[in-house]
Amino acid sequence: xxxxxxxxxxxxxxxxxxxxxxxxxxxxxxxxxxxxxxxxxxxxxxxxxxxxxxxxxxxxxxxxxxxxxxxxxxxxxxxxxxxxxxxxxxxxxxxxxxxxxxxxxxxxxxxxxxxxxxxxxxxxxxxxxxxxxxxxxxxxxxxxxxxxxxxxxxxxxxxxxxxxxxxxxxxxxxxxxxxxxxxxxxx
Amino acid sequence: xxxxxxxxxxxxxxxxxxxxxxxxxxxxxxxxxxxxxxxxxxxxxxxxxxxxxxxxxxxxxxxxxxxxxxxxxxxxxxxxxxxxxxxxxxxxxxxxxxxxxxxxxxxxxxxxxxxxxxxxxxxxxxxxxxxxxxxxxxxxxxxxxxxxx
Amino acid sequence: xxxxxxxxxxxxxxxxxxxxxxxxxxxxxxxxxxxxxxxxxxxxxxxxxxxxxxxxxxxxxxxxxxxxxxxxxxxxxxxxxxxxxxxxxxxxxxxxxxxxxxxxxxxxxxxxxxxxxxxxxxxxxxxxxxxxxxxxxxxxxxxxxxxxxxxxxxxxxxxxxxxxxxxxxxxxxxxxxxxxxxxxxxxxxxxxxxxxxxxxxxxxxxxxxxxxxxxxxxxxxxxxxxxxxxxxxxxxxxxxxxxxxxxxxxxxxxxxxxxxxxxxxxxxxxxxxxxxxxxxxxxxxxxxxxxxxxxxxxxxxxxxxxxxxxxxxxxxxxxxxxxxxxxxxxxxxxxxxxxxxxxxxxxxxxxxxxxxxxxxxxxxxxxxxxxxxxxxxxxxxxxxxxxxxxxxxxxxxxxxxxxxxxxxxxxxxxxxxxxxxxxxxxxxxxxxxxxxxxxxxxxxxxxxxxxxxxxxxxxxxxxxxxxxxxxxxxxxxxxxxxxxxxxxxxxxxxxxxxxxxxxxxxxxxxxxxxxxxxxxxxxxxxxxxxxxxxxxxxxxxxxxxxxxxxxxxxxxxxxxxxxxxxxxxxxxxxxxxxxxxxxxxxxxxxxxxxxxxxxxxxxxxxxxxxxxxxxxxxxxxxxxxxxxxxxxxxxxxxxxxxxxxxxxxxxxx
Numbered sequence: 001x002x003x004x005x006x007x008x009x010x011x012x013x014x015x016x017x018x019x020x021x022x023x024x025x026x027x028x029x030x031x032x033x034x035x036x037x038x039x040x041x042x043x044x045x046x047x048x049x050x051x052x053x054x055x056x057x058x059x060x061x062x063x064x065x066x067x068x069x070x071x072x073x074x075x076x077x078x079x080x081x082x083x084x085x086x087x088x089x090x091x092x093x094x095x096x097x098x099x100x101x102x103x104x105x106x107x108x109x110x111x112x113x114x115x116x117x118x119x120x121x122x123x124x125x126x127x128x129x130x131x132x133x134x135x136x137x138x139x140x141x142x143x144x145x146x147x148x149x150x151x152x153x154x155x156x157x158x159x160x161x162x163x164x165x166x167x168x169x170x171x172x173x174x175x176x177x178x179x180x181x182x183x184x185x186x187x
Numbered sequence: 188x189x190x191x192x193x194x195x196x197x198x199x200x201x202x203x204x205x206x207x208x209x210x211x212x213x214x215x216x217x218x219x220x221x222x223x224x225x226x227x228x229x230x231x232x233x234x235x236x237x238x239x240x241x242x243x244x245x246x247x248x249x250x251x252x253x254x255x256x257x258x259x260x261x262x263x264x265x266x267x268x269x270x271x272x273x274x275x276x277x278x279x280x281x282x283x284x285x286x287x288x289x290x291x292x293x294x295x296x297x298x299x300x301x302x303x304x305x306x307x308x309x310x311x312x313x314x315x316x317x318x319x320x321x322x323x324x325x326x327x328x329x330x331x332x333x334x335x336x
Numbered sequence: 337x338x339x340x341x342x343x344x345x346x347x348x349x350x351x352x353x354x355x356x357x358x359x360x361x362x363x364x365x366x367x368x369x370x371x372x373x374x375x376x377x378x379x380x381x382x383x384x385x386x387x388x389x390x391x392x393x394x395x396x397x398x399x400x401x402x403x404x405x406x407x408x409x410x411x412x413x414x415x416x417x418x419x420x421x422x423x424x425x426x427x428x429x430x431x432x433x434x435x436x437x438x439x440x441x442x443x444x445x446x447x448x449x450x451x452x453x454x455x456x457x458x459x460x461x462x463x464x465x466x467x468x469x470x471x472x473x474x475x476x477x478x479x480x481x482x483x484x485x486x487x488x489x490x491x492x493x494x495x496x497x498x499x500x501x502x503x504x505x506x507x508x509x510x511x512x513x514x515x516x517x518x519x520x521x522x523x524x525x526x527x528x529x530x531x532x533x534x535x536x537x538x539x540x541x542x543x544x545x546x547x548x549x550x551x552x553x554x555x556x557x558x559x560x561x562x563x564x565x566x567x568x569x570x571x572x573x574x575x576x577x578x579x580x581x582x583x584x585x586x587x588x589x590x591x592x593x594x595x596x597x598x599x600x601x602x603x604x605x606x607x608x609x610x611x612x613x614x615x616x617x618x619x620x621x622x623x624x625x626x627x628x629x630x631x632x633x634x635x636x637x638x639x640x641x642x643x644x645x646x647x648x649x650x651x652x653x654x655x656x657x658x659x660x661x662x663x664x665x666x667x668x669x670x671x672x673x674x675x676x677x678x679x680x681x682x683x684x685x686x687x688x689x690x691x692x693x694x695x696x697x698x699x700x701x702x703x704x705x706x707x708x709x710x711x712x713x714x715x716x717x718x719x720x721x722x723x724x725x726x727x728x729x730x731x732x733x734x735x736x737x738x739x740x741x742x743x744x745x746x747x748x749x750x751x752x753x754x755x756x757x758x759x760x761x762x763x764x765x766x767x768x769x770x771x772x773x774x775x776x777x778x779x780x781x782x783x784x785x786x787x788x789x790x791x792x793x794x795x796x797x798x799x800x801x802x803x804x805x806x807x808x809x810x811x812x813x814x815x816x817x818x819x820x821x822x823x824x825x826x827x828x829x830x831x832x833x834x835x836x837x838x839x840x841x842x843x844x845x846x847x848x849x850x851x852x853x854x855x856x857x858x859x860x861x862x863x864x865x866x867x868x869x870x871x872x873x874x875x876x877x878x879x880x881x882x883x884x885x886x887x888x889x890x891x892x893x894x895x896x897x898x899x900x901x902x903x904x905x906x907x908x909x910x911x912x913x914x915x916x917x918x919x920x921x922x923x924x925x926x927x928x929x930x931x932x933x934x935x936x937x938x939x940x941x942x943x944x945x946x947x948x949x950x951x952x953x954x955x956x957x958x959x960x961x962x963x964x965x966x967x968x969x970x971x972x973x974x975x976x977x978x979x980x981x982x983x984x985x986x987x988x989x
Contacts, residue, residue: 007670010311014613015662018620021706022655024713028633029647039635039708040237043718045278112247138251145276147234147248211854211942232720237635238578240722243571283722285707290715294707298729301699305692313680322751 044153044164045145051079051159052143056133059110059118064133070107071159076185078106078178079153080129081141083113084121086149088168093125095174100128104182108132111141111149154178156185213250215257224260227269228253232283240283339404342392343483346433349385349440350473356382356443356466360459364531372459376447379462382469383440390437393482394424403489406430406482412493412911414882415501422506428630429482431509435626436476438510438517439469446521446546453542460528461521468520471653479649494911504564512561512584515554516622519591521546523619526612527661530668535612540602543615545969547598551591552965558584559958570919570932572852572946574954577726579636582705583625586698590618593694596687604684604749606676609669610691616665620658621698627654633709635720679751686744693737700729738790738841741834742797746804761800768793779849787845794838798831825971833964840957846950852930858940866947868929869893875941883907885918888933888941892922904933904943925952 031037046052051067058064070077080096082089100106108129110118115134122132135141144153147166154163163181165173215221228242235246241253252273259269273281285291293300323331356378363371393406397420402408410427411420425434443465450458476482525543529535561584566574575581594614600607629636631647678684704721711719742764746757758765772789776782805827806819851866862871873889887905891898900922908915922929928951934942 004670008666011609011666011669014617015659015666018658018662021624022651022659024709025628025631025633025651026648027713028709029631029651032633032647037633037712039633039712041718042234042278042280045274045276138247139255142248142251142255142276145278147277211856214854230722230724232722238576239571243573278718280718280720283720284724284728285719285721290711290717291707291719293710294703294721294725295729297700297703298696298733301696302692302733304699305696309688309692 041166042145042147044161044166046153046161047164049161051153051155051161052140054140054143056109056135056140059108059115059122059132059134062129062132065107065131067159069131070155071157073105074157075105076157076182077155078104078182079109079155080106081109081111081135081144081146081149081151082121083111083149084117085113089121089150090125092150092168092170093128095169095171096128097126098171099169099174099178102179104179105130109140110134110136111146112136112138152178154181154185210250213253213257215261220257220260223266224253224257227256227260227266230270230284231273231281234277234281338392338395338399339401339483339485342389342396343481345385345389345392346473346477346481346483349382349389349436350470350477352378352382352385353440353466353470353473357463357470358466359463360466361463361531364456364459364463367456369455372455375459375462378466379440379443379447382466383437383444386433386437386440386473390424390433393430393433394421397421397424400493401489402491402493403485403487404482405484405486408486408490408493410493412882414492414911416881418503418506419501425509426505429476429480431513432472432476432480433482434510435513435517436469436472438513439465439472439520442517442521443469446524450542457525457528457532457539457542460531461524464524464527465520468524468657471657475646475649475653479646502564502568504560504568508557508560508564511553512557515550515552515557516584516587516626518550518553519547519587519594519615519619519622521550522594522615523661526615527664529612530661530664533668533671535601535608535672537602537605540598540600540605540611543611544595544598544602547591547595547615548965548969551588551595552962552969554584554588554591555958555962555965558588559955559962563955566951567919567921570917572850572930572932572944572948574847574951575723577704577721577723579634579705580625580629582701583629586625586702586705587618587621589694589698589701590614590621593691593698594618596690596694600676600684600687604676604678606678606684607688607691608672612669612672613665614691614695616658616661620654620661621702623654623657634705635708676750678749681747681754682752683744683747683749685752686740686747689740690737690744693733693740697730697733697737700733701726704729735790738794741837742793742800745801745830745834760804761797764793764796764800767796781849784845784848787841787848791838791842791845794841795835798834798838802827802831826968829964829966829968829971831964832967833961836957836960836962836964838957839953839960840955843950843953843955843957846927846953847948850946850948850951852944852946854934854942854944856937856940856942863943863945865945867894868899868947870931870945872941872943875936878905880907882911883909886933886936888931888943890920890931890943892929900929902929902931904931906933923952925956926950928952 028037051070053067055066056064070079078099096106106128108131110132113121113134113136118132118134122129138146144151145164150168152165152169153161154165156162162185163177165178169178215224225242229240231241231252233239233241233244233246233249233252235248236244239249241249241256243249256269259272264272270282279286285294287295356375359371359378360375362368363374393404395401396404396407397411398417400407400411400413400420402411406427406429410430411423415423424430443462446453446458446461446465450461453461522543525539525546529539558581561581562574565576566572594611597607597611597614601611627647627650628634631650633647676684704725707721708719711717742761743757746760747754768789771792772785775788776785779785802820802823805823806816808816811819853863853865855863857863857872859872859874862869864870869892871891871893873891875886875888878885878887885905885907887903890900890902890904892900892902902920902922904920905918906915907918917932917934920931926949928946928948930946930948930951932944934944936942
């Protein structure tokens with residue numbers, strides 16, 4: 001190989017870098033389009049781990065509950081954080097009601113909400129929850145790694161978290177992601 | 188070395204105090220502890236306004252996290268323990284200063300790698316080029332002066 | 337009607353740009369003088385068409401034509417006129433059009449000021465600019481069209497983000513884009529040189545003014561952006577190493593390296609390959625930076641509402657422009673004849689060191705900015721890289737750079753002795769050490785001590801070359817004065833620019849000493865901070881065009897004398913339902929008094945107060961740097977073969 005060709009190969013390194021960068025950029029764009037990459041979303045640290053230990057007071061007339069109560073059910077459950085001041089929570093309410101009608105157990109936690117505001121919310125948009133607890137200080141939510149409302153956690157019968165869905169649960173998500181997961185966990 | 192680096196981080200983080208406008212009641216009475224809490228807060232990313240630190244952000248979650256940091260500082264926990272507590276809940280994403288581990292070696296090694304590559308390019312280029320003639324010795328210089336006169 | 341005219345003009349611009357791309361390049365290849373001569377005319381035609389198009393978009397905003405989707409999304413009838421005009425580029429489509437407009441201006445600038453260039457080189461440069469323009473105009477016309485209509489038109493627009501209604505926003509994007517796009521000209525020169533197969537001293541001399549001009553504008557643009565964040569966003573800081581900020585810093589670093597590298601090509605015909613690569617690299621970084629942020633793959637505060645589908649078009653465009661130029665580089669660069677020989681210790685050697693350090697810093701910032709993406713792609717991990725990383729990695733690289741900045745210009749070309757050169761700077765080193773020790777002893781703040789020492793070194797060392805040349809204190813004062821007057825402007829320019837960097841470093845060091853406090857006070861109470869007494873006189877309401885404001889009247893006194901009276905406020909924007917704090921800053925150019933208003937509760941209002949020492953110097957230093965660049969530009973020697981008209985001042989776009 002003569003000197004000029006050797007130099008040409010060396011001079012190709014910037015192009016090689018640029019090509020690799022371009023390929024990476026492309027890969028990320030494709031993943032963004034199909035939804036598997038979102039630079040603003042966080043993966044949950046709880047997935048594959050047991051529910052954090054907590055015990056919360058109830059939203060009257062419901063009793064409060066702890067993580068042990070959720071596990072004691074012995075069946076796959078959804079734990080849903082919501083608030084009356086949160087718009088996506090209003091949007092996901094019908095979907096949650098539908099899930100409840102399909103026999104899914106949903107345990108609700110009202111995040112940083114006043115008791116009467118939560119009561120009004122449940123009155124207006126329906127109550128899909130087996131029990132509703134109140135996390136007014138928001139500390140239990142931090143133990144869950146919450147960074148916005150609403151968030152929904154899919155918990156299996158032994159109390160291990162299997163999925164965290166951040167944001168409102170739409171019908172598509174309920175049908176395509178949550179319901180199949182619950183079914184596989186029920187077996 | 189590590190302590191020096193840690194001190195550097197604290198000092199670097201203080202290269203400009205930046206806070207959210209929040210409740211003055213949040214601040215700790217002890218200024219040393221308060222500064223330590225601020226330094227920790229400046230190393231954590233606010234997850235709601237994701238381009239501010241927990242110390243700067245006005246978001247509710249940031250306020251809660253600031254409160255937790257201060258409680259733990261007062262309780263005597265070390266910076267490492269507090270950041271580990273945060274990471275256990277939110278993952279490495281919350282750290283504005285990425286951890287040093289196998290998958291971030293290229294990141295933390297970037298300055299050294301860049302300098303190395305730059306140096307290698309320069310050396311390669313020099314080897315290709317014919318080198319400058321060595322400077323004249325005293326005798327040669329004298330001879331040159333004679334010739335020029 | 338106007339939007340239709342604008343749309344048509346845009347399509348026309350695409351066609352002319354395509355012609356501008358093809359004809360001159362073919363003409364240069366076939367040595368057809370007529371085709372080459374068509375280049376300037378095509379560039380002018382392109383600009384006229386695009387300016388018309390842009391004017392139509394601005395007009396639509398001014399007259400509140402809400403049938404244009406872009407106007408409906410981003411403007412509103414209650415918005416003041418100024419912001420209706422400047423809001424044109426506050427959104428994605430409008431800013432792309434602005435980008436294209438500036439690119440068209442670049443083509444025209446080369447046509448107008450490049451009459452001294454050989455016709456084949458000029459034709460090639462204009463052709464490459466046309467090629468790039470055509471690509472982006474096609475993007476604007478097809479996927480990112482600002483003239484799309486919405487029917488039926490809404491009653492009122494949705495108003496732009498209230499944070500963007502600010503004079504800073506009016507000038508920051510155009511200046512910044514002028515900087516980004518300005519580097520397209522050195523890029524075009526590099527491609528033209530590669531096509532021609534020749535890089536020589538003349539090329540170096542032609543490229544430098546354009547690179548300088550773009551650099552001055554980019555420096556200004558970055559400083560404006562940082563200053564705007566300081567006074568608008570109200571967190572008391574000025575740089576967060578956010579991806580969009582880094583996206584502007586990367587071409588600046590590469591552009592600075594380019595500027596210095598071009599000197600060596602011009603003076604010594606060495607470093608040709610490196611300079612050509614830097615010219616390509618700087619513009620590539622401009623492109624990548626801007627569009628990576630817009631595509632949405634980066635987690636940045638500066639997000640335009642962009643769709644991934646647009647990202648694909650841009651990616652293909654970038655692949656063609658960047659990939660094509662790097663391929664050309666790989667093929668043609670090896671045959672560029674290298675001549676100038678130099679010893680490792682020499683001015684060329686110092687400039688090589690400068691190149692390596694600047695490019696290393698650039699590489700580090702690039703790595704830090706893109707690492708979250710790499711981690712997501714390779715390890716499926718969510719990592720984030722923030723200011724602590726950049727402080728720990730960039731600062732150690734700055735130390736040798738600052739050291740070299742003062743030593744390098746004093747070294748002679750070809751071969752130098754290092755020790756005498758260092759000894760000549762003893763006074764700068766002594767002053768720096770003195771300052772550093774004084775600050776450390778007096779305040780105990782290591783970062784500030786280091787910063788001030790570096791600043792002293794830079795500012796005094798900046799004038800070292802000049803002092804040498806005028807033989808200060810070694811010859812009579814009259815002789816010194818005569819020598820000083822005879823120095824070429826580029827020597828003054830370099831000194832001023834380096835000193836400007838020192839001023840900025842001093843500003844950053846001073847900022848690290850800032851004191852602040854958060855208090856909750858009722859009207860009538862006084863707070864002590866930084867040696868001043870801050871008194872809240874009262875709170876009152878003040879309506880505005882599209883907001884209602886709650887204003888606090890703050891008086892600051894020192895030893896009984898009034899120093900400042902200013903009014904931080906909180907504005908509630910009715911349409912957007914957003915409340916924004918309006919920071920109040922009172923500056924005397926040496927320290928800033930900074931106040932932000934928070935919530936009101938039980939008759940008390942939360943105030944955050946800062947005393948930021950030397951903060952104004954951060955941006956004044958950048959201004960001085962740009963002024964230094966401007967001085968260099970005014971140097972007669974750079975306007976080689978300029979037309980005989982005396983009044984011609986060659987300041988590129």
